[in-house]
Amino acid sequence: MxxxxxxxxxxxxxxxxxxxxxxxxxxxxxxxxxxxxxxxxxxxxxxxxxxxxxxxxxxxxxxxxxxxxxxxxxxxxxxxxxxxxxxxxxxxxxxxxGDIELFCRERRAIAPSAPFIAITGTNGKSTTTALIAHLFRVDGWDVQLGGNIGTAILSLDPPAKDRIHIVECSSFQIDLAPTIDPTVGILLNLTEDHLDRHDTMERYAAIKARLVRGAGTAVVGVDDDWCSTIASDLDKRGVAVERISVRRPVANGYFVDKGRIVEADDAVIREVANLDGIGSLRGAHNAQNAAAAIAAARALSISEAEIVEGLKSFPGLAHRMERVARIGRALFVNDSKATNADAAEKALASYDRIYWIAGGKPKTGGITSLASYFPRIAKAYLIGDAAEEFAATLAGKVETVMSGTMDVAVADAARDAATDGAAEPVVLLSPACASYDQYSNFEQRGDHFRSLVLALDGAKPFVEVK
Structure with a gap:
């Protein structure tokens, strides 16, 4: 404590x-x-x-x-x-x-030089937080991991110069932390979310920006207009900014090129790491997470050799594109953390032949933004309050089954995937919805999916082959 x-x-x-x-x-x-x-x-x-x-x-x-x-x-x-x-x-x-603010004030009072990394963004913050913690553990640090990732920040050991706190921050927590001042602050991305609590996108973005505005070094994803504008504002304020991108090169920071993480220093570039073959960091969204983690690790002088070792040994997180099991050629993936369409897009972009379990308590905009991924979906199994809305969006584009509940959806999808001739059909739980219509939280929803999958005949728990 x-x-x-x-x-x-x-x-x-x-x-x-x-x-x-x-x-x-x-x-x-x-x-x-x-x-x-x-x-x-x-x-x-x-x-x-x-x-x-x-x-x-x-x-x-x-x-x-x-x-x-x-x-x-x-x-x-x-x-x-x-x-x-x-x-x-x-x-x-x-x-x-709030409690994040209490921590920040205590840190300034007792150990102002204690290293503190804070991470936020609409999507990807939990994986990035866990990956950064993993990199620092591999390098031998005393790591205190908490915040929105599930462990209350004040339950951690106190700040100290030889101890690092790595803390995931939600917009709700930042709104209650007016003087947050991490050693390294990370803002991954911004898309519309939580407007029932923040009213407008402008206010939501301003709250998120607070985390990097007070940072010693700000790491900012610049692949959306909101974050790009925030990065430019930080430049004007004199904050040291490391930009990250998975879409295009940057002059200073880190960008992704065909699975390689490339460092740019005044446009002089060199490869830092290669994510090819690292299953726990599959997909462009995880490349962004990895680039942010590398930027944070380098800001606190972790060697590139230790970073590469840490990336390769990162196990991933439960409920974030978690590979649960195989039955024959079919792979079952738990992405219950995908509580909005933007998060679900990351999983849909990562697989080619998908039996998609989706639905729950709907978010604003539904799944219309995912239309470009519909050709990847062999069939959709719809559950929860959003089932009828999603069915209307998918009509004429994707064959749908109104499964209603998770147990029915898993059974339906497993049956259909078993007869698919593709090299690797994927049964994917990536709901694009909140969980509160049928579950207490996304963890409970993902746990239920996992237990149902592992109870299927022939299910073999997934084991990473290194």
């Missing part, structure tokens, strides 16, 4: 006592803060109280005596409507922050 000593003696209200909220309250108490914690769920309050965290209904709290409101990232700050705690804090002029 990282005790928040920088708030010792201060009055701090904490709202939201889920996993990260509980850790946040404990870290504040451990650091000497006067904590008043609450949640809308009675069971969460009871759990916190049992752990010795002071619990107080914040509706009755005198906010004029509060130094800060620490909000869990899942609680609305601005849209669709500010949470009632936000309104109370703003009325009293109390700052509203």
């Amino acid at each position: 990282t005790p928040i000593t920088s708030f010792a003696g201060k009055s701090v209200a904490v709202f939201g006592l889920g996993g990260s909220g509980l850790v946040t309250a404990q870290a504040l108490v451990a650091g000497g803060a006067e904590v008043s914690a609450w949640d809308d769920k009675a069971e969460a309050v009871a759990k916190a109280a049992a752990l010795g965290i002071p619990t107080v209904d914040l509706r009755g709290l005198d906010f004029s005596r509060v130094d800060a409101l620490v909000l869990s990232p899942g609680v609305p700050l601005t849209h669709p409507k500010p949470h009632w705690t936000v309104e109370l804090a703003k009325a009293a002029g109390v700052e509203i922050i």
Whole structure:
């Protein structure tokens, strides 16, 4: 745990006592803060109280005596409507922050030179975060991995000059971190997402840009207009920028050329790594992830030899184009993390003969943007709330089956793929939707897919052949 000593003696209200909220309250108490914690769920309050965290209904709290409101990232700050705690804090002029901000302030207080890499983007941030952590572990570092990837940042060991924190940040977390200042900040890409929480794309992009604006070195993917504009703004601000691209050469930074990661230094180029044959980094999107990871590793002086070794040994992540099993020639791939069309595009672009399981709670725009990949889809198996909408989009272009639920879809797709004569037919779960209509989260959805696949007759768990 990282005790928040920088708030010792201060009055701090904490709202939201889920996993990260509980850790946040404990870290504040451990650091000497006067904590008043609450949640809308009675069971969460009871759990916190049992752990010795002071619990107080914040509706009755005198906010004029509060130094800060620490909000869990899942609680609305601005849209669709500010949470009632936000309104109370703003009325009293109390700052509203989150656990990432607490970490940043503690780092500046106790170990300002401690290395800290922060990663964000609409898609690819979890894989990039895990890959960077893997590269630093291969190089022998004391790695603390957390944030949006699943481990609360304040549950990690405290910042220290010989310890590196590698932290995935969502837009919700950055919105609550006004002074975030990583050693290396990474912004991978930006496409429309979470507008129910941020209202406009402009506001969403501005929040994401905050992470790289405060960085010592900013690594920015420049393959979309939003990020390209942000990179240019960083230049004007005097921030050191490393651009990355999978579409075209850059003058300074890293770009991808036929699977090779190429470094450009004032347009002088040389190959740094080759991703050919690394199955866990298949596809253009993973080439972008790898380029960003290499840029971060080089910024902190990891040798190219260690980087190459780390790339080759990276196992990949669950739910991100995770190869689950084979049955005969058919490969079964769990890409449950693809919760929007842009994320699903990455998997669809990586395979040629696809039996596609898609659907869930739909996102704005549906799957119309994926039309160029429809010829790769042998058949689509539609589940969840989006099934009818997706069927209408695919009508006349892709044969569809209204499977409804995951168990039916897996059985249907496995049966059809078994009779396909292609060299490697792929049964792909890449939903292009949120999971909340049938599952608690994308992890639960992916776990269900994996368990169903491994229970099929003849299923052989996938083993990477190096």
